[in-house]
Amino acid sequence: MPFEHPPLEPTLEETGFATVVAPILLDHCASCHNPGGPGSTHWYLSTARDVVEVSPYIVEQVVSGQMPPWPASDLGVPYAKSLGLTADEFDAVIGWLEAGAALDVDEDTPMFAAELAALEDPLVVPPVEPYGGESGRYDDYRCLVYQPDLDEGAWLTGYQFVADQTEVVHHALGYLVPAREWEDALARDARDEGSGWECFGGTGLDDTFVVGWAPGQLPGRYPDGSGLRLEPGDFFVVQVHYHYDTRPGPDASWLELQLDHGSTELEPVTISQYLTPAEIPCGPGEAGPLCDRTAAMARAVGEFGVVPADLINLQCRVSPADFADMTDGTAWSSCDLPVMATGEIISVLGHMHALGATYRMTLNPDTDEELVLLDIPDWDYDWQYNYEPAQSIVLKRGDVLRFECSWERSRRDPDLEPAYVLWSFGSDDEMCFSTVVTRPTP
Numbered sequence: 001m002p003f004e005h006p007p008l009e010p011t012l013e014e015t016g017f018a019t020v021v022a023p024i025l026l027d028h029c030a031s032c033h034n035p036g037g038p039g040s041t042h043w044y045l046s047t048a049r050d051v052v053e054v055s056p057y058i059v060e061q062v063v064s065g066q067m068p069p070w071p072a073s074d075l076g077v078p079y080a081k082s083l084g085l086t087a088d089e090f091d092a093v094i095g096w097l098e099a100g101a102a103l104d105v106d107e108d109t110p111m112f113a114a115e116l117a118a119l120e121d122p123l124v125v126p127p128v129e130p131y132g133g134e135s136g137r138y139d140d141y142r143c144l145v146y147q148p149d150l151d152e153g154a155w156l157t158g159y160q161f162v163a164d165q166t167e168v169v170h171h172a173l174g175y176l177v178p179a180r181e182w183e184d185a186l187a188r189d190a191r192d193e194g195s196g197w198e199c200f201g202g203t204g205l206d207d208t209f210v211v212g213w214a215p216g217q218l219p220g221r222y223p224d225g226s227g228l229r230l231e232p233g234d235f236f237v238v239q240v241h242y243h244y245d246t247r248p249g250p251d252a253s254w255l256e257l258q259l260d261h262g263s264t265e266l267e268p269v270t271i272s273q274y275l276t277p278a279e280i281p282c283g284p285g286e287a288g289p290l291c292d293r294t295a296a297m298a299r300a301v302g303e304f305g306v307v308p309a310d311l312i313n314l315q316c317r318v319s320p321a322d323f324a325d326m327t328d329g330t331a332w333s334s335c336d337l338p339v340m341a342t343g344e345i346i347s348v349l350g351h352m353h354a355l356g357a358t359y360r361m362t363l364n365p366d367t368d369e370e371l372v373l374l375d376i377p378d379w380d381y382d383w384q385y386n387y388e389p390a391q392s393i394v395l396k397r398g399d400v401l402r403f404e405c406s407w408e409r410s411r412r413d414p415d416l417e418p419a420y421v422l423w424s425f426g427s428d429d430e431m432c433f434s435t436v437v438t439r440p441t442p
């Protein structure tokens with residue numbers, strides 16, 4: 001008879017709440033679900049009891065991949081500051097919940113995220129005017145202006161967007177805008193009642209996409225010795241996504257800028273923006289005058305003046321004819337471009353609008369050195385992060401980046417008039433847009 005091992009009795013240390021599950025929840029959930037956090041009206045986390053009481057919802061949210069919000073897949077490189085759960089963390093949390101969510105601590109044990117490492121003596125910049133909001137409006141995208149009033153050039157070394165009315169501020173995208181656009185920004189602000197103006201997917205100004213902020217994220221910092229150069233008069237425009245399911249009053253979310261005015265030169269951080277094609281013909285059952293690309297282009301030009309769709313196609317050596325047979329409701333594009341700036345990667349980001357389905361950025365594709373820098377298998381406009389690779393990746397002259405985007409017409413608002421969707425600036429237009437932030441390597 002072979003010796004039968006007694007069934008292993010896992011100890012509390014191995015599967016328990018206090019030692020395994022709680023630290024994971026504190027690292028990956030608490031920053032957003034503690035009181036005042038952006039998810040706290042949906043799931044309020046302050047004690048161990050708050051975990052046990054809603055354990056079926058937590059299982060549902062985590063198993064469906066909705067929570068924690070971290071759209072990047074494991075196909076891409078590992079990232080620092082990842083909110084995503086590793087397979088082991090996922091198994092530990094779900095295993096514990098499904099086994100009955102037994103607490104090995106008192107129910108009243110506090111569950112608070114560690115204090116975020118604060119920026120050093122940041123310049124606090126309030127919006128030019130607080131935003132009152134529109135009651136009952138579930139998705140309100142608003143461009144708010146932030147003027148740091150620099151009278152001399154400085155280096156931005158760290159930054160943070162701090163939500164004021166945390167229950168309605170859902171997420172934010174921050175853009176740096178050069179001083180010469182100031183009058184234009186004021187004009188846009190003046191044309192639209194209330195602070196700022198309605199916007200989506202871009203500010204409409206000659207901007208540089210600096211950062212996607214999702215609430216609960218750590219303050220952004222450039223590596224020691226490097227910074228983003230700001231000139232006097234340069235300002236920021238932040239597109240804030242508000243959810244007005246409750247209405248707590250005017251929002252004055254602010255920016256915190258960690259600046260270096262010092263005499264020593266820092267290494268300049270470079271934000272390279274890559275624009276690649278987006279062409280999405282009408283799908284099955286869709287018909288109408290705007291399904292004609294020429295008509296759709298004329299509409300976009302009428303609204304925005306200059307629309308880069310054709311130039312972007314040209315740069316990627318494609319034409320609308322290459323997309324003409326993508327009429328089954330899904331369209332995709334792929335474009336290889338030489339790297340615009342060499343150096344060590346600080347972060348990468350992909351950007352599409354509401355129809356976006358998948359996104360991928362690959363360094364040196366189809367070679368032995370191929371490296372997926374970012375893979376998003378199910379695009380979500382709400383959660384756009386700057387992904388910071390955990391390891392050092394250096395871009396060299398001659399390196400190639402491949403950008404792949406796909407779109408699904410089923411994600412389009414069915415109340416909209418059927419239309420050929422192309423690369424432009426409106427909320428119902430699309431983009432395949434990427435940034436790579438680098439710093440020079442010695």
Ligand code: HEC
Pocket residue numbers: 025028029030031032033038039040042043057058061062067068069083214215216217
């Ligand atoms: C970056 C912020 C953030 C993080 C991190 C986060 N959440 Fe959430 N969570 C939200 C927001 C915001 C909502 C509201 C729904 C939405 O916008 O998707 C939410 C909603 C929820 C809900 C309620 C869904 C409902 O039906 O109302 C649960 C449960 C939840 N989160 C669990 C978790 C768990 C568990 C974790 C960690 C493993 C986590 N969340 C991490 C922001 C976050």
